[in-house]
Amino acid sequence: MRARGTSYLTEALLRCPSPVPSDIRRRPSNRNKAAGSGQAKPTAETVHRLQTGPPRPPPSMAPLAVVAAALLLLLSGHPAQARAPTQHFAVKVGAAAGGKVDAASLCSNTDYPDLCVSAARGIRGSASEKALIAASIQAAIKKIQAAKARAASIVKAVSKGNRAESEIQTCQEVYDSALADLQSSMKALQRGSITDLKELLSSAMADVDTCDEGYDEAGEKSPLAVPDGETDKLASNALALAQASTKKGR
Known part of the structure; x- marks a missing residue:
């Protein structure tokens, strides 16, 4: 009977877990201590990354591009306020282009072609619209200088x-x-x-005309009518050649 009772008691003790002291449950094992002591301490960079989070991507340049495009549209939206573009000689003709140009053909665009051809005689090499314009202007300068000398002599003779x-x-x-x-x-x-x-050629022609207007109003013939007329014609030819080059896209 005792052996049987003892087996009952032994079985009951085995089923009931024995209480574990609280200090044993809280005490870390030597194995965990050994494993923890072997780990390296985190670096300052790692700590900073953990505190601040992942790096942010750089700001996009798209908003700046949109703003720049808007400004360009605003500035280009007022063409009336901008000065008209200046026209230029875009193409060289004649000797500069390697081809020959007939001066008479170019002078046919002027009101005084004979005077234009006469001015072109001083051009070296093949003629071009630009060279003809320069020759006409140079001839006009000589005529206006002659008119100045004539006026200086006249003013000495008058009262x-x-x-x-x-x-x-x-x-x-x-x-x-x-x-x-x-x-x-x-x-x-x-x-x-x-x-x-x-603009300058037109202004020069207007100045020359002013000289003769005073005599016309008084019903007198201008003593400077000949040089004035030749200067006006030469400037007119240069202006016509310039306008012709504009129409041709030159």
Whole structure:
């Protein structure tokens, strides 16, 4: 009977787990300590990355491109406020292009073709519209210089303080302005600005006409009508050649 009772007691003890002291449950095992002591400490870079999170991608440049495109559209949306583009000689003709051009054919675009051909005789090599314009302007400059010399001699012969002296002095003033315009037109031609060239030639022609208007109003013939007329015709030819080159896209 005791052996049987003992087996019952032994079985009951085996089924009931024995209490584990709390200090044993909290105490880490030597194995865990050994494993933990072998790990390397985290670096400062790792700690910073863990605190701040993953790196952010760089900002996109797309918004800046959109803003720049919008500004360009706004600036280009007011063509009326912008100055008209300057026309230029885009194509060289004649000797510069390796071909020969007939001066008479080019001069046919002018109102005074014979005077144009006469001015072209001083051109070396083959003629071109640009060379013909330069020759006409140079001839006009010589004519206006001759008119200035003629006016200077006339003013010495007239009486002081009368109307004739005033008219000659007016011619001397406009001749100075016309000469400056013709010289500036040569510079405009050299840099290829047809727009400035045409404006300066038109201004020179208007100055020359002013000299003769005073005599016309008084019913008198201008003593400077011949050089004035030749200067006006030469400037007109240069202007016609410049306009023809614009129409041809040159």
